[in-house]
Amino acid sequence: MASMNGNMGFIGSMGNISAYKMLGSDKIIIRTKGGAKKDKIKRSPKFALTRENNSEFGGCAKMSKSIRAAIYPICHLADYNFTSAITSIVKKIQLQDVAHKRGERAVYLSQYRYLLDGFSLNKNTSFDAIIRHSFHPQLNKEDGSVTIELPALIPGVNLNLPWPQPVYRLVFSIGVVNDLEYGAMGFNPPSQSNNFTNQAYTPWQPSKQIQAAQTINLQLQGFEPLSNNQSIIIAAGIEMGAQHTMSEIHFVKYCGNAKILLVR
Numbered sequence: 035m036a037s038m039n040g041n042m043g044f045i046g047s048m049g050n051i052s053a054y055k056m057l058g059s060d061k062i063i064i065r066t067k068g069g070a071k072k073d074k075i076k077r078s079p080k081f082a083l084t085r086e087n088n089s090e091f092g093g094c095a096k097m098s099k100s101i102r103a104a105i106y107p108i109c110h111l112a113d114y115n116f117t118s119a120i121t122s123i124v125k126k127i128q129l130q131d132v133a134h135k136r137g138e139r140a141v142y143l144s145q146y147r148y149l150l151d152g153f154s155l156n157k158n159t160s161f162d163a164i165i166r167h168s169f170h171p172q173l174n175k176e177d178g179s180v181t182i183e184l185p186a187l188i189p190g191v192n193l194n195l196p197w198p199q200p201v202y203r204l205v206f207s208i209g210v211v212n213d214l215e216y217g218a219m220g221f222n223p224p225s226q227s228n229n230f231t232n233q234a235y236t237p238w239q240p241s242k243q244i245q246a247a248q249t250i251n252l253q254l255q256g257f258e259p260l261s262n263n264q265s266i267i268i269a270a271g272i273e274m275g276a277q278h279t280m281s282e283i284h285f286v287k288y289c290g291n292a293k294i295l296l297v298r
Contacts, residue, residue, distance in 0.1 A: 052064070089216070090137060092220060094125050094141065097221075098121045100214075101211055103209065104267045105207055105267060105292075106207070107206075108269050108271035109292075111291055114157050116154075116155050120153070123149050126149070127141055127143060127146045138216035142213045143213055144262060152293060152295070153293060155291070159196055164194055164196065164291055169270060175298070178254030180266075181252075182268075184247060186245065187239075187245040188244050197274045197289040199286050201241060201276070201283055202275065204272055204273075206233065207268070208252045210266055210267075211264070223263070230256055232253060234251070268296045268298075269294045270295050272292070
């Protein structure tokens with residue numbers, strides 16, 4: 035894989051070359067097309083290892099997609115393509131499965147939930163540098179609810195906004211992710227289960243004024259009792275806004291920050 039700088043770059047396909055950009059980078063990534071035929075990879079004994087790798091990668095990709103879905107309300111606040119970082123963690127979890135053979139190793143997130151605690155969706159600035167206060171969500175898994183106590187946020191003391199926009203608000207999300215096991219239909223949850231998500235926002239607040247302490251309450255929508263192979267993900271983010279009309283405030287793109295608070 036190569037990269038291109040300067041004003042002569044292009045995006046798209048040209049002959050045997052593909053060029054594209056990635057979030058978080060100004061460079062154009064270049065790679066060549068080609069490789070073995072799909073049918074050969076699918077059937078040839080020489081590609082048995084490739085098939086196993088592809089199968090397990092499919093499981094990791096599916097788990098990463100589920101995690102993204104659980105934190106969807108804050109995904110727009112990322113400043114890079116964090117999916118690959120999530121997938122890297124998921125792959126490490128998959129490698130811990132010694133009960134199944136290679137190519138069919140499960141992804142038991144429920145056994146390694148702590149690996150996602152504090153995961154940041156940003157590289158340029160950390161959430162903890164913006165809000166100098168640790169949130170401690172109080173989770174009730176019996177009814178799928180969470181309570182988060184927010185302190186008073188004082189600009190220049192425990193709130194340091196690196197953006198010039200006039201207002202901000204906090205966003206919180208809660209979602210459920212299922213473990214994945216390999217079966218006849220590929221990687222799927224070990225039992226029939228549903229995903230639930232929900233989000234809550236604080237009111238828009240002037241960036242240079244003190245925000246009073248408040249309590250955030252979140253409840254999983256359509257909640258049903260969870261099994262041991264399901265995990266709850268709680269995440270938080272900060273959005274910056276600008277006045278659109280006298281009564282409307284719109285979120286400003288590329289200004290914000292987010293992290294996963296807790297996985298239980």
